[in-house]
Amino acid sequence: MVKYNINELEGIARKLRRHVIDMISTAGSGHPGGSLSAADIVTALYFDILKHDATNPHWPDRDRFILSKGHAAPVLYAALAECGYFPLEWLTTLRKTGTCLQGHTDSLLTPGVDVSAGSLGQGLSIGIGMALAARLDNRDYHTYVLLGDGECDEGQVWEAAMFAPNYKLDNLTAIVDFNALQLDGFTRDIMDLEPFMAKWAAFKWEVIEINGHDMQQIISAIQRAGTVKGRPTVIIAHTIKGKGVSFMENNVDWHGKAPDKSETEIALRELS
Amino acid sequence: MTDYTELTTRDAYGRVLADLAGEDPRIMVLDADLSRSVMTKYFARAFPERFFQCGLAEQNMISIAAGLASCGKIPFASTFAVFASSRCFDQVRMSVAQPAANVKIVATHGGITVGEDGSSHQAIEDLALYCSLPNFTVIAPSDAIETVEAIKAAIAVNGPFYVRLGRSKTPVIYTGGCKFKLGKADVLAEGRDATIMATGIMVSKSLEAANSLKLSGVHCRVLNMSTIKPIDKQAIIAAAVDTGAVVTAEEHLLHGGLGSIVARVLSENMPVPLVSIGIDDTYCHSGKPDELLEMNGLTASGIAAAVRNIVAKKNKSYT
Numbered sequence: 001m002v003k004y005n006i007n008e009l010e011g012i013a014r015k016l017r018r019h020v021i022d023m024i025s026t027a028g029s030g031h032p033g034g035s036l037s038a039a040d041i042v043t044a045l046y047f048d049i050l051k052h053d054a055t056n057p058h059w060p061d062r063d064r065f066i067l068s069k070g071h072a073a074p075v076l077y078a079a080l081a082e083c084g085y086f087p088l089e090w091l092t093t094l095r096k097t098g099t100c101l102q103g104h105t106d107s108l109l110t111p112g113v114d115v116s117a118g119s120l121g122q123g124l125s126i127g128i129g130m131a132l133a134a135r136l137d138n139r140d141y142h143t144y145v146l147l148g149d150g151e152c153d154e155g156q157v158w159e160a161a162m163f164a165p166n167y168k169l170d171n172l173t174a175i176v177d178f179n180a181l182q183l184d185g186f187t188r189d190i191m192d193l194e195p196f197m198a199k200w201a202a203f204k205w206e207v208i209e210i211n212g213h214d215m216q217q218i219i220s221a222i223q224r225a226g227t228v229k230g231r232p233t234v235i236i237a238h239t240i241k242g243k244g245v246s247f248m249e250n251n252v253d254w255h256g257k258a259p260d261k262s263e264t265e266i267a268l269r270e271l272s
Numbered sequence: 273m274t275d276y277t278e279l280t281t282r283d284a285y286g287r288v289l290a291d292l293a294g295e296d297p298r299i300m301v302l303d304a305d306l307s308r309s310v311m312t313k314y315f316a317r318a319f320p321e322r323f324f325q326c327g328l329a330e331q332n333m334i335s336i337a338a339g340l341a342s343c344g345k346i347p348f349a350s351t352f353a354v355f356a357s358s359r360c361f362d363q364v365r366m367s368v369a370q371p372a373a374n375v376k377i378v379a380t381h382g383g384i385t386v387g388e389d390g391s392s393h394q395a396i397e398d399l400a401l402y403c404s405l406p407n408f409t410v411i412a413p414s415d416a417i418e419t420v421e422a423i424k425a426a427i428a429v430n431g432p433f434y435v436r437l438g439r440s441k442t443p444v445i446y447t448g449g450c451k452f453k454l455g456k457a458d459v460l461a462e463g464r465d466a467t468i469m470a471t472g473i474m475v476s477k478s479l480e481a482a483n484s485l486k487l488s489g490v491h492c493r494v495l496n497m498s499t500i501k502p503i504d505k506q507a508i509i510a511a512a513v514d515t516g517a518v519v520t521a522e523e524h525l526l527h528g529g530l531g532s533i534v535a536r537v538l539s540e541n542m543p544v545p546l547v548s549i550g551i552d553d554t555y556c557h558s559g560k561p562d563e564l565l566e567m568n569g570l571t572a573s574g575i576a577a578a579v580r581n582i583v584a585k586k587n588k589s590y591t
Contacts, residue, residue: 137343159329
C-alpha cells in the first residue's frame with residue numbers, strides 16, 4: 001500500500017470534499033454537512049490506517065469499517081471510488097434510479113460497503129459482531145465504527161457501549177464525529193450528551209479526545225487505539241459540520257440540503 | 273442423539289442446537305437473559321465460547337447477530353416471540369432483512385398459550401410482522417419433531433429465518449418422523465369436503481377436528497402450513513380446486529397471519545368460501561392456556577363448527 005504523508009492526506013481529504021459537493025449537487029439532495037465533517041477521518045482510515053484491498057472487497061482479513069451515520073454515505077463513496085472499488089464515474093449517479101450508490105449505504109449494491117445503514121444506532125452493534133467473529137476465528141483484523149454525535153441519542157448505542165467492554169473487545173474502535181449539530185439544531189439543545197467523555201469512560205471504554213480535522217491527531221489516536229488491550233477505544237473527534245465550505249460550516253441548514261449551481265461553484269472554489 | 277418426541281418445541285430447539293453445533297462451528301447463539309426459558313442453556317453449557325449473553329438488550333443482540341453473519345457465522349438469536357418481533361423490529365429490518373443476513377431468529381413463547389403471564393408476553397402479531405419483511409422465511413412448526421427439521425433447514429438455507437415456537441407441551445404429530453420440506457405444505461389427512469389449513473399448535477387441533485367431522489360424514493383435507501413465508505401457493509390452490517372450501521387456523525391475530533395470506537392466494541387464483549380462525553383484533557388476558565384458546569375459539573370444536581358452516585355455504589352456492 002502507498003504510504004501518504006500528512007500533506008498528501010490533507011489533499012485527498014480536500015478531493016473527497018469536492019466529490020461530496022459535486023455528488024450532492026448533481027443528485028439534488030443529500031447530506032453535505034455530516035459528510036464534510038467526517039472527510040478527514042474517512043481519509044485517514046482509507047488512505048492510511050485500514051488494511052484493505054479494493055480488488056478483493058470480501059477479503060476475510062480486511063479491516064472492517066462501518067459508517068453507522070449512514071447519511072454521510074457520499075464521503076464514503078468518494079473514498080471507495082478513489083481507492084478503486086468502483087469507477088469515479090459512478091459518483092455522480094448518487095441517489096438516481098438504478099444507481100449502486102444509494103442515498104444511505106446499502107451492502108448489497110456497493111462494492112466495499114459491508115453494512116447497510118441509515119437507521120441510526122445500529123452500526124456499533126454490528127461492529128461488535130464482526131469483532132467477536134475476528135476473535136473466534138483468530139483473525140487480526142480491526143473493526144472501526146464511525147458514529148455521529150446526534151446518533152448517540154439512540155438507546156442501542158448505549159446497549160452496544162455496555163456490551164463491548166464486557167467482552168473486552170480491544171479489536172473494536174468507535175469514532176464519534178462530534179460536529180455538535182443534528183437535524184433540528186445543536187446537539188446540546190436537542191439532547192445534551194455531556195458529560196460525553198465521562199459517559200464512555202463510565203461504560204469502561206478507553207477514551208481519546210481529538211480535533212477531528214487534524215490529520216496527525218486522527219492517525220495518532222487510531223494507532224493508539226490499536227495498542228489498547230482488554231477494552232475497546234472510543235475516539236471523540238471534535239469536528240465542524242460542513243467543514244471546508246464557509247457558508248455550510250456550523251450551519252444546521254446544511255444537514256440535509258443540496259447546494260444549487262452558484263453555491264456549488266463557490267463551494268468547489270473554496271475546496272480547490 | 274436426543275429423542276425429541278416427548279419434548280416441548282422450545283426444548284427440542286435447545287437440544288438440537290447443542291446436538292448440531294459440534295459438527296458445525298459456524299453455529300453461534302445469542303441470548304437476551306432468557307437462555308433458561310428459550311432453552312439455549314444446553315448450547316451455552318456445551319459451547320460457552322460460541323454463546324453470547326447480551327443481557328436485556330434485544331436491539332443490540334439482533335445487530336450483533338448481523339455482524340457475526342457478515343463474517344460467515346450462523347447466529348441464532350433467541351428470546352420470547354413478543355420481544356423478538358416488536359421490541360427490535362427496526363434492527364431486524366435494517367440489520368437483517370434488507371441485507372438478507374444469514375441470521376436465525378428463533379422465538380419461543382409464541383401466541384396466547386403463554387397463558388398466565390398475560391398480554392405483555394403473548395405474541396399475537398409476530399407472524400404478521402415477520403411475514404411483512406422481504407427476504408425472510410417464516411416457520412411455525414407444529415411439534416417437537418418438526419421443530420428439529422425446521423432448525424436443520426434454517427442452518428442449511430442461507431438467509432434470514434424466523435421460527436416461532438411455543439411454551440407448553442404440544443401433542444406429537446410426527447410420531448413416525450417428519451419429511452419437512454421448506455415452503456411446502458404437508459398433507460396430514462385427505463378429504464373432499466373442505467380443507468383445514470393450520471400452523472403451529474393449531475395443526476394438532478385441526479387433525480382432531482377432522483377426525484370428529486369424519487364421524488358425521490364430513491371429510492377434510494388437513495394441511496400443515498408450517499412454512500408461512502414463502503407460502504405454498506400450489507397447495508392452497510389445489511385444495512381450493514379439490515375441496516371447494518377452506519378453513520384456516522392459527523394462534524395469532526387474524527390480520528396479517530396465515531388467514532390473511534391464504535385469503536390473498538385464494539382471491540387472486542381460485543376464490544372459494546373461506547373462514548379464518550384466529551384472534552380477532554384484540555389483546556388477550558392472563559389465564560390457563562386451554563381456557564384462553566377456548567375463549568378465542570381456537571379449539572378442535574371451533575374448527576369443526578367452522579368447517580360445517582363453510583361446507584353448508586359451499587353446497588348452497590352450488591345450488
